[in-house]
Amino acid sequence: xxxxxxxxxxxxxxxxxxxxxxxxxxxxxxxxxxxxxxxxxxxxxxxxxxxxxxxxxxxxxxxxxxxxxxxxxxxxxxxxxxxxxxxxxxxxxxxxxxxxxxxxxxxxxxxxxxxxxxxxxxxxxxxxxxxxxxxxxxxxxxxxxxxxxxxxxxxxxxxxxxxxxxxxxxxxxxxxxxxxxxxxxxxxxxxxxxxxxxxxxxxxxxxxxxxxxxxxxxxxxxxxxxxxxxxxxxxxxxxxxxxxx
Amino acid sequence: xxxxxxxxxxxxxxxxxxxxxxxxxxxxxxxxxxxxxxxxxxxxxxxxxxxxxxxxxxxxxxxxxxxxxxxxxxxxxxxxxxxxxxxxxxxxxxxxxxxxxxxxxxxxxxxxxxxxxxxxxxxxxxxxxxxxxxxxxxxxxxxxxxxxxxxxxxxxxxxxxxxxxxxxxxxxxxxxxxxxxxxxxxxxxxxxxxxxxxxxxxxxxxxxxxxxxxxxxxxxxxxxxxxxxxxxxxxxxxxxxxxxx
Amino acid sequence: xxxxxxxxxxxxxxxxxxxxxxxxxxxxxxxxxxxxxxxxxxxxxxxxxxxxxxxxxxxxxxxxxxxxxxxxxxxxxxxxxxxxxxxxxxxxxxxxxxxxxxxxxxxxxxxxxxxxxxxxxxxxxxxxxxxxxxxxxxxxxxxxxxxxxxxxxxxxxxxxxxxxxxxxxxxxxxxxxxxxxxxxxxxxxxxxxxxxxxxxxxxxxxxxxxxxxxxxxxxxxxxxxxxxxxxxxxxxxxxxxxxxx
Amino acid sequence: xxxxxxxxxxxxxxxxxxxxxxxxxxxxxxxxxxxxxxxxxxxxxxxxxxxxxxxxxxxxxxxxxxxxxxxxxxxxxxxxxxxxxxxxxxxxxxxxxxxxxxxxxxxxxxxxxxxxxxxxxxxxxxxxxxxxxxxxxxxxxxxxxxxxxxxxxxxxxxxxxxxxxxxxxxxxxxxxxxxxxxxxxxxxxxxxxxxxxxxxxxxxxxxxxxxxxxxxxxxxxxxxxxxxxxxxxxxxxxxxxxxxx
Numbered sequence: 001x002x003x004x005x006x007x008x009x010x011x012x013x014x015x016x017x018x019x020x021x022x023x024x025x026x027x028x029x030x031x032x033x034x035x036x037x038x039x040x041x042x043x044x045x046x047x048x049x050x051x052x053x054x055x056x057x058x059x060x061x062x063x064x065x066x067x068x069x070x071x072x073x074x075x076x077x078x079x080x081x082x083x084x085x086x087x088x089x090x091x092x093x094x095x096x097x098x099x100x101x102x103x104x105x106x107x108x109x110x111x112x113x114x115x116x117x118x119x120x121x122x123x124x125x126x127x128x129x130x131x132x133x134x135x136x137x138x139x140x141x142x143x144x145x146x147x148x149x150x151x152x153x154x155x156x157x158x159x160x161x162x163x164x165x166x167x168x169x170x171x172x173x174x175x176x177x178x179x180x181x182x183x184x185x186x187x188x189x190x191x192x193x194x195x196x197x198x199x200x201x202x203x204x205x206x207x208x209x210x211x212x213x214x215x216x217x218x219x220x221x222x223x224x225x226x227x228x229x230x231x232x233x234x235x236x237x238x239x240x241x242x243x244x245x
Numbered sequence: 246x247x248x249x250x251x252x253x254x255x256x257x258x259x260x261x262x263x264x265x266x267x268x269x270x271x272x273x274x275x276x277x278x279x280x281x282x283x284x285x286x287x288x289x290x291x292x293x294x295x296x297x298x299x300x301x302x303x304x305x306x307x308x309x310x311x312x313x314x315x316x317x318x319x320x321x322x323x324x325x326x327x328x329x330x331x332x333x334x335x336x337x338x339x340x341x342x343x344x345x346x347x348x349x350x351x352x353x354x355x356x357x358x359x360x361x362x363x364x365x366x367x368x369x370x371x372x373x374x375x376x377x378x379x380x381x382x383x384x385x386x387x388x389x390x391x392x393x394x395x396x397x398x399x400x401x402x403x404x405x406x407x408x409x410x411x412x413x414x415x416x417x418x419x420x421x422x423x424x425x426x427x428x429x430x431x432x433x434x435x436x437x438x439x440x441x442x443x444x445x446x447x448x449x450x451x452x453x454x455x456x457x458x459x460x461x462x463x464x465x466x467x468x469x470x471x472x473x474x475x476x477x478x479x480x481x482x483x484x485x486x487x488x489x490x
Numbered sequence: 491x492x493x494x495x496x497x498x499x500x501x502x503x504x505x506x507x508x509x510x511x512x513x514x515x516x517x518x519x520x521x522x523x524x525x526x527x528x529x530x531x532x533x534x535x536x537x538x539x540x541x542x543x544x545x546x547x548x549x550x551x552x553x554x555x556x557x558x559x560x561x562x563x564x565x566x567x568x569x570x571x572x573x574x575x576x577x578x579x580x581x582x583x584x585x586x587x588x589x590x591x592x593x594x595x596x597x598x599x600x601x602x603x604x605x606x607x608x609x610x611x612x613x614x615x616x617x618x619x620x621x622x623x624x625x626x627x628x629x630x631x632x633x634x635x636x637x638x639x640x641x642x643x644x645x646x647x648x649x650x651x652x653x654x655x656x657x658x659x660x661x662x663x664x665x666x667x668x669x670x671x672x673x674x675x676x677x678x679x680x681x682x683x684x685x686x687x688x689x690x691x692x693x694x695x696x697x698x699x700x701x702x703x704x705x706x707x708x709x710x711x712x713x714x715x716x717x718x719x720x721x722x723x724x725x726x727x728x729x730x731x732x733x734x735x
Numbered sequence: 736x737x738x739x740x741x742x743x744x745x746x747x748x749x750x751x752x753x754x755x756x757x758x759x760x761x762x763x764x765x766x767x768x769x770x771x772x773x774x775x776x777x778x779x780x781x782x783x784x785x786x787x788x789x790x791x792x793x794x795x796x797x798x799x800x801x802x803x804x805x806x807x808x809x810x811x812x813x814x815x816x817x818x819x820x821x822x823x824x825x826x827x828x829x830x831x832x833x834x835x836x837x838x839x840x841x842x843x844x845x846x847x848x849x850x851x852x853x854x855x856x857x858x859x860x861x862x863x864x865x866x867x868x869x870x871x872x873x874x875x876x877x878x879x880x881x882x883x884x885x886x887x888x889x890x891x892x893x894x895x896x897x898x899x900x901x902x903x904x905x906x907x908x909x910x911x912x913x914x915x916x917x918x919x920x921x922x923x924x925x926x927x928x929x930x931x932x933x934x935x936x937x938x939x940x941x942x943x944x945x946x947x948x949x950x951x952x953x954x955x956x957x958x959x960x961x962x963x964x965x966x967x968x969x970x971x972x973x974x975x976x977x978x979x980x
Contacts, residue, residue: 726907
């Protein structure tokens with residue numbers, strides 16, 4: 001089981017009754033409770049806390065960071081976004097939810113703006129499993145429906161994912177790469193599209209299955225040491241003709 | 246043939262006699278002359294010029310930007326680095342040479358620090374072609390020697406390249422992914438390791454072959470339009486039950 | 491311009507009136523004429539010819555081989571399928587159309603069965619460009635409709651493509667990776683989904699644009715020599731302590 | 736812990752004294768004992784057994800199959816090689832050792848001949864970790880030496896690996912992609928270069944660490960169901976205008 005921190009900008013829930021009704025304690029508390037039920041050790045953090053709740057100590061203790069943001073991306077301090085990116089490179093997992101595609105840490109780590117097309121029309125989304133051998137699909141059927149969704153459409157301006165796990169079909173005619181895996185350094189990144197704040201997406205069984213699987217999958221891997229700086233290795237391992245270090 | 250801009254921080258050549266002797270007019274003028282001989286329309290730009298010589302107009306006209314930098318990466322303005330990255334995403338090619346691995350545009354586009362190990366010991370480097378089907382290898386033998394090289398060693402903290410074209414062997418026992426291809430948006434990126442300022446690397450035939458091939462390969466591709474922002478497509482292509490935009 | 495051979499099993503056209511009406515001289519002659527109009531030097535070959543029309547000489551002269559097959563995959567001789575695969579590895583391009591996903595050369599080169607789901611219901615297909623920087627998308631809009639299509643659905647059991655160019659949306663709720671690029675050795679492979687024999691798919695403008703672009707893209711690349719066998723290099727390039735070859 | 740079957744052609748050990756001395760019960764028994772010590776449930780199988788010891792039942796029970804072969808690849812029945820490939824696609828892990836690069840299952844799954852260059856000169860090999868975030872590197876230093884090795888050199892004619900974990904440096908001047916990860920369907924494949932029969936490679940600590948890590952990494956993943964055939968889904972999930980199945 002992982003130590004998970006669920007981060008939320010926590011703005012919509014305090015300003016919009018419909019959102020507040022769906023997520024009375026905030027999306028972060030809801031997602032955290034879903035993960036806690038599965039046995040993960042969960043914490044939350046929000047934009048409004050000092051250092052957005054993402055101090056060195058918090059990130060040091062975090063195996064996987066979940067990120068939900070939408071209208072306040074610009075209020076995230078650059079320094080904190082860079083801190084998150086650094087922790088990912090050194091092994092922390094990052095699960096980016098829905099409108100988090102435009103969050104600073106995600107864009108920084110991908111080197112791309114992650115633009116897309118969108119439409120808010122309460123339309124039907126059908127999520128298809130593309131890569132049934134990926135552990136994030138464990139327990140899912142081949143396809144499932146999100147009854148009311150905000151549409152996201154292609155082209156999604158991100159680097160080609162290392163593994164493409166889900167592709168969504170939308171009633172209005174679009175498709176979208178809804179589950180994308182990346183690695184940056186020793187850290188794993190999973191982008192998961194569903195999750196608009198005005199629909200009860202995170203109350204849905206299949207979506208909760210994905211969240212739980214992602215918390216397991218994105219956990220740090222034990223590998224060999226990750227190098228965090230350039231190093232001069234003046235002393236060569238093999239002899240160099242005419243060189244005496 | 247491509248319109249090429251060769252950028253150089255142009256510092257070593259003015260401060261170090263050995264470098265000045267190898268590249269009396271600067272590495273940029275030397276690389277540009279190699280490409281001009283092959284028929285490319287070449288220009289140069291340096292750190293010291295206004296906007297580092299990389300105005301919107303210059304980048305708009307540039308098919309492929311070559312980048313050489315080493316000790317002055319920090320003096321490149323963030324705004325210009327971001328401008329370069331944006332032009333790459335919209336289709337401009339970028340060829341990053343040697344110590345340019347630590348340049349701002351390269352790190353921004355990859356989302357990684359691109360750290361490595363290094364050693365300056367005049368040691369022998371042997372460049373091996375890994376991907377003989379890549380056009381950047383056209384005209385090269387299976388392997389060739391750079392007689393005196395600064396060593397770069399793994400782990401090289403970059404995302405897994407889309408295509409790995411060259412791997413180098415070093416006399417002192419290291420290996421390095423010396424030719425790495427990436428795409429970011431519609432733009433192609435090629436990182437090429439050889440090229441230390443105190444050795445006559447860019448005077449070597451095989452190296453010049455790679456530079457010429459890279460100028461051709463990285464040129465913009467005619468595809469379908471690249472989206473540069475998020476767009477609301479309120480009007481769906483297919484009818485949505487109960488929705489009237 | 492490329493030298494193109496269009497291969498067709500040429501069975502449906504002789505047995506089914508509807509197909510014969512759409513393609514009176516066979517799908518191969520129709521596709522060849524589309525490519526010839528664009529200036530390619532085109533030839534055709536069919537299952538019924540000696541060696542299926544794919545002799546060593548024909549393949550040696552072919553830059554890009556187009557492949558259409560459906561109900562007669564098993565009648566293709568293993569030896570000829572392996573010959574095609576070998577030519578691809580040595581640089582020949584291969585464009586696999588529609589039901590060719592189950593052809594012997596494609597499955598051999600991928601190492602996978604390339605299974606999928608399907609439905610014949612004259613439904614609407616909407617092809618979306620996912621990778622607008624790919625030259626196969628040149629001249630296409632962001633999305634276009636195939637008015638009547640046989641549905642192909644995921645999971646499509648192929649290796650993750652090197653580049654995913656198109657994803658299709660189907661009226662009945664499915665999605666499919668409709669444009670997939672691979673490399674095998676020095677050869678390029680493009681799988682393109684649309685093209686059912688009972689619908690006028692290859693008469694459609696956007697589809698013809700893709701066929702033309704694919705003929706250009708898949709043409710052999712000039713790289714360094716491709717190794718076609720294991721070789722003993724007894725004489726090392728660098729001295730080995732205590733070894734005298 | 737995994738259920739592991741270690742397969743060996745088991746020919747050299749019975750014909751060559753030097754090999755017999757290093758591996759008195761065969762390479763398979765030696766590798767199996769290394770894995771058994773780590774807690775895996777290990778079995779062995781050899782070419783000489785009926786169905787090469789790889790019956791449906793054996794493969795059904797196997798989580799990860801290790802494969803060592805060299806001079807008897809051709810004696811492996813095509814039907815058994817295809818059976819192994821099918822089990823990999825359906826989830827079984829496959830760890831291919833050293834000269835197994837030319838084995839039938841590996842070549843079938845990759846769709847490539849996996850040719851390379853080689854030299855037997857008792858030269859020093861230096862294995863470098865390229866991807867320190869991969870679990871197969873757990874417990875390894877950044878680099879380690881195989882004191883006496885058969886050299887394998889590039890180009891290695893395989894598809895670009897999904898992840899490149901190790902690159903080797905050889906005393907005689909070559910490099911090689913020594914640790915390559917692939918997926919085919921739901922199964923994971925790891926190719927590991929070191930392991931020549933006349934040198935005590937599998938007695939070396941770092942090599943045994945890799946074998947143990949590979950047995951864990953390649954174990955089947957719980958995902959969603961893997962489709963093993965084409966299926967007609969006549970009944971669409973979404974309504975199709977004018978279609979009544």
